[in-house]
Amino acid sequence: MSRVTNCIVVIFVSVLFSVISSDDPCRFESKEKGVIDISSLANKDGKAAFPDETPSVGSNFIYSYNPCKPFSEGDTCKNVAVCQVSKDKTLTFILGKQDSAKWNAGAGAGTNPTIEYTFELKHVTVELECTDSATAELLALGESPINNYKFRLQSKCACWNGCKAASGSGGGLSGGLVFIIILLVLAVVYIIGFAAYNKVRLQRSGLDVLPHRTFWVALPVYARDGVTYIFRRATGKGGLEYTVCLHCKQQLCVEHILQHNEELIRQAHVYCNQFNELTQQIESLSFEQEFTLAEEHLNIWMDKQMKQLNEIYQQRLFELTETHLTINKNLAHFKQTQRNRLEDIEQRLINSKSNKQISIEQLHQLKTIVEQLQEELHQFQIDHFKNDRYLDYDNTQNSRLNADAKPFEYVPKKEQSNSFSSVQPDDFPNRLFDGCAFVTPIHQMSNSKISLDEIIRFTSRTAGRDKIYRTIQYASRFLAWYYIKKRGVVNGELFQNVESMMSLTRKGMRLGRFVDYVKNVLESFHIRNKRIGTLFGLIAVCQGLFMFFDNILLLHRFKILHLTNAQRFQQYLYQVWLLWVSCALTRDYYEIQASFHIGQYHQKQDKSLMRQANLFWANKPLVIDTIKNLCDLYIPLSNLNVVRANPGLQGFAGTVSSLLGLLQLWDKSYQLSS
The missing domain is CATH 1.10.287 (Helix Hairpins)
Structure with missing residues (x-):
């Protein structure tokens, strides 16, 4: 159970850190400068507080912006922060959403704080300029370079400590609700974890698999006796002067019961000492x-x-x-x-x-x-x-x-x-x-034939279709970046639509799949290598949490479940994804060290770097898995703004990792063994 406990502690710390570090689109606090609260500038009726703002430089579009709260306009802009509208009001484009808000306090004295919003390839920067005017004003500065939009918001609420929070403002979960959610999650993990431990390790069945069943069954009896005792002592009715002794099964007074209880405690100490001796013998038992x-x-x-x-x-x-x-x-x-x-x-x-x-x-x-x-x-x-x-x-x-x-x-x-x-x-x-070592695999690959039955069998599996859709999704993201950013093609929205469709399809396929990873956690207990087993269990927990947060966000997107601050759950998802990939890379590192150790044992006099590189390259499943995980590592890092986000590099890395994952799923010989 130590593995499950370690996994729970790591996930709890990660979730707690994300709750603390997430940005609030309404309020920003700096230890050096103070607090900026723009919630009083927002419209709460679903409309923009600053509609139809025309840029100072000639443009065919106008812009609408609502701080803090989402609004809707036209057919496309639904629950957004910034919207681009054609002058004839026939076309609308999403520029940013509230859950993507990022605050920047400014580089130093004389620089204004900013809020940044993102949506796919578009990036919006709103500069907050402090004024004494009671009326807020938004200036649209235009688009430069392409897909980068700049605005300037002038208001006294843009000053440090300029406005206080409006009543009812401030999105996000309350402290009590967060505590209840964490308590429920810990309760579920407690029940599932100890039940799995009792079932797998202690070989229990039936009601005995429940954690600490004896304690929870006796708890109501203990509570009843405690309440009865307090009530009778308070009312002076007595009634507990005589009771049944647990030692001799007779009704005795309290004094005799205390004496008999001392005898029972003495015997219990004897058994405890014997139990401790047996525990030490079992712990010291080893065949090393x-x-x-x-x-x-x-x-x-x-x-x-x-x-x-x-x-x-x-x-x-x-x-x-x-x-x-x-x-x-x-x-x-x-x-x-x-x-x-x-x-x-x-x-x-x-x-x-x-x-x-x-x-x-x-x-x-x-x-x-x-x-x-x-x-x-x-x-x-x-x-x-x-x-x-x-x-x-x-x-x-x-x-x-x-x-x-x-x-x-x-x-x-x-x-x-x-x-x-x-x-x-x-x-x-x-x-x-x-x-020659490379002749046989090349010959086998050249003579291999992929039958139609194998293709049908592969695509009929959920995992196979998911890998294919993921490859198309990230390839479309890379092509959209290439045609729009590099070649300046305006009508490159085809690839963006394909990417959105593939992403939504994969989210639907993952609905409810977080339950499947409980089996992977149980299987990790049977791995003899404790280090690899712990990593497998931690990876399975991260995968289950990733699927859980992804399902919650999907339900919120279709308004089945309402979240006051969906950005936090999005941050949770990226952080769990990062921990998942980090654990997979740690597993690859241990596999590399093991291969080096075996190779150096057979050739003790050759410990050069070239020899180690040859040993690593000879293990094709390890090479494929390491490259795949390194490519996947960039995506959550860029989404968490740990490294600079580049949609083209995200698309390229995702395409490479998807193709390698597709190869591993098609041919089991390229997968790392457990």
Whole structure:
């Protein structure tokens, strides 16, 4: 249960931090300068406090703004903070929403505070200018550069400590409601966590899986006895002078009951001491010494086998070198002999060509000589490259490892085959380079066929469709950024609509899925590696909370559930997402360290950086999972404004991570094992 407790503490601290650090669109407080409260400037009837503001520079659009509270205008601007409207009032565009408000106190003296709103690729900055006028005024400064809009709000409420909060203003949850929500969440976690612990670890069933069932069942009885005792003592009626003794089951006075209770307490102390002794014996029980000794024996055995294997390798290398020298010597002698014969034949041919005549006997002689040369060349090749006498490594008495070696027994794979290679001796010269590690997977990939049944089976799964939709969503975000920001295409809203549609589809598919991750938390208890098991449990809790907050925001979006400050829940979601990806990267780090440890054990003298890089690159599932998590890490960091947000980089990182996740889901061999 320590893993679940750690997970609960981390999540509770994260939620508490987000509650404290979230921005309020109505009020901003600075320790050095004071408080700015603009809630009194807002219209609470759903209309803009500053409607139809025309920029000072010529423009085809007018702008509406309502501080603190959302408003609606036209067909598109629903529950927004800033809206862009065409002069003929036929088109409306969302520029920012209240839940995206970010305050900036100013760089120093002489600089005004600002409020920033964002919506997709659009960014709005409202500069707050302090004036003595009782009437607030909004100045639209225009759009520069593209998708960046600037306004200046002049009011006495823009001054530090200029206005007090209006009655009923200030969005967000009250302290009591936050306490009740946290209490309910802790109660649910308490019941589910201890029930899972009793079910999995203690193997309980039925009502026994409930946490501390005996205490909660006896609690009403204790409460009744306490109330009865207080009531009778207050009224002076007595009635508790005689009661049933728990020791002898007789009705005795209070004095005898106290004496008998002391006897029961003494016996309970004896059992407690015995219980403590048994607890110490159980805690001290360990087989680490036996496993350490077995590991030492295994290392000694491996060193012996490696030495024997090295001796066999040196012997075979020496034989191969000797064979090479012998073949080269015979080849040189063969070439010299045949060269002399060819020079003699060439001289005959030159003489015949100069005389311009040749007899039939001479032609027959030339034909016979050519056939003899071909036969000798063929025979030489057979004798030196196809014969087993030079390249015969199937000496089972010398090349095989000791069959009596412990703790393993060597068993050859095939009869008449080499103990160290699957290549037959006769094929050794022709298959010298067949051992390249990258040939087999490339060959398998080139010959693999994706059937229609596999595609249908993959797309029928919810996880498969989610990965496909996620890839399309982030690819659309990248294309929208490229065409609008880089190429200046005005009608690039097609990709934005595709992204919004894919995002909404995925949110609908995730509705209610946070319950599924309870099973993942339970499965993490069965992982022997406590460190990896803790990370798996923490990742599952983060995934469940991510799905829970996502479902709450979806219900709020369709007005099924009303949230006074949806931005806080959005911050909770991003923070849980960041913790989720951080735990996944921590798991990847432990896997990398484990691979380095195994590689250094087999090659103790090679601990270079290049060797470690080769070990990491050889583990394809680990490489894919690490790159995927690094790409996913940028998205919550940018949404939390820890790093600078760039929609193009978000789209690119999300597309890469989605494709890698799609590959892992399609082929299980690219997934990290548990």
